[in-house]
Every structure is written in structure tokens, then in C-alpha cells.
Amino acid sequence: MIVSYKNELVNNRIVGTFCSKCETKFLPPRPMCAICNNDNLSSIEFKGTGVIVGFTKVAVVPSSMSKAGFGADNPYWTCIICLEEGVNIPAVLDLDGYNKAIKPFIGMSVKIEFGCKSEIYFKPL
Ligand SMILES: [Zn+2]
Known part of the structure; x- marks a missing residue:
């Protein structure tokens, strides 16, 4: 499965x-x-759209995320996304290409980003 x-x-x-x-x-x-x-x-x-219902910044990263360029000097946001269909899943919020001032918030609309390797990534809608 x-x-x-x-x-x-x-x-x-x-x-x-x-x-x-x-x-x-x-x-x-x-x-x-x-x-x-x-x-x-x-x-x-699932459609791959939803809203953020929880988030935290990760600076002490697992090796898979370290290989992707994240770490203490480049932390990433990990979120719980409530999909439109009512299922919650963990995912990384990808803010590449967005204004540096953008931060996740509860209720932020997001969409899945396909083509990522080891983790599931979402980006703001
Ligand atoms: Zn059942």
C-alpha cells in the first residue's frame, strides 16, 4: 500500500x-x-489542496533535509495540512520564490507540489 x-x-x-x-x-x-x-x-x-492547521520551524534537521540544503542557517517549516477531503497529513512548506517575510499561519491555503523526492511539499496558494 x-x-x-x-x-x-x-x-x-x-x-x-x-x-x-x-x-x-x-x-x-x-x-x-x-x-x-x-x-x-x-x-x-485527493485533490492536493488544503489549509495549514499546525506548523513549526525545524532548524535541527534530519539527514534527508540536510542533503536538500536545510539546516541551522536555513531552517524549514514543517506543517500539518488538513486536506480539502478532511484528512490531516504532515508536509514541508516550500517558500522558495516567495517573499522572505512570508510565514505560515493557521488557515493558510496551500497546494501540493509534485516532483519532490523524499518529503511531501506544499506551497501557498
Ligand atoms: Zn470503516
Whole structure:
């Protein structure tokens, strides 16, 4: 399931699973519903838009983000995004090309940025 999720991201699609019994959506996809244990979930594609519901600045970075150029002198914002479909996911906020004064805020509208490698990136709308 997780492998196909990553594969779909490469294909510019965000695909999770949906439980038709209790109408819960999962991203990353799960093989079984965590609410009602239904094991007959279907695929659902997410639009990739949402709003920031939480954020923090990260200056002590994991090695994958260090390789991407982030660190104490170039921290990044990691956020919890509530997707339009009502599912929360963690993601990096990409502010490259935006005014340096821009900072995330609760309720900021964001959109997924496809084509990123190790993390999921969103940018302001
Ligand atoms: Zn369910």
C-alpha cells in the first residue's frame, strides 16, 4: 500500500483509501479501516489542496533535509495540512520564490507540489 502511495505521488496523484462502511478516508492508504476494521477499502484520489492547521520551524534537521540544503542557517517549516477531503497529513512548506517575510499561519491555503523526492511539499496558494 505504501509503495503504491509513493508511486502515485511520482505520477502526480495522491491516492489513499476510503471505507464505504464508516466513510473514513486514509492517507497514507491503509489496507484495513482503523475505525470499523472493514478490510474492503476502495481507492480515493485527493485533490492536493488544503489549509495549514499546525506548523513549526525545524532548524535541527534530519539527514534527508540536510542533503536538500536545510539546516541551522536555513531552517524549514514543517506543517500539518488538513486536506480539502478532511484528512490531516504532515508536509514541508516550500517558500522558495516567495517573499522572505512570508510565514505560515493557521488557515493558510496551500497546494501540493509534485516532483519532490523524499518529503511531501506544499506551497501557498
Ligand atoms: Zn470503516
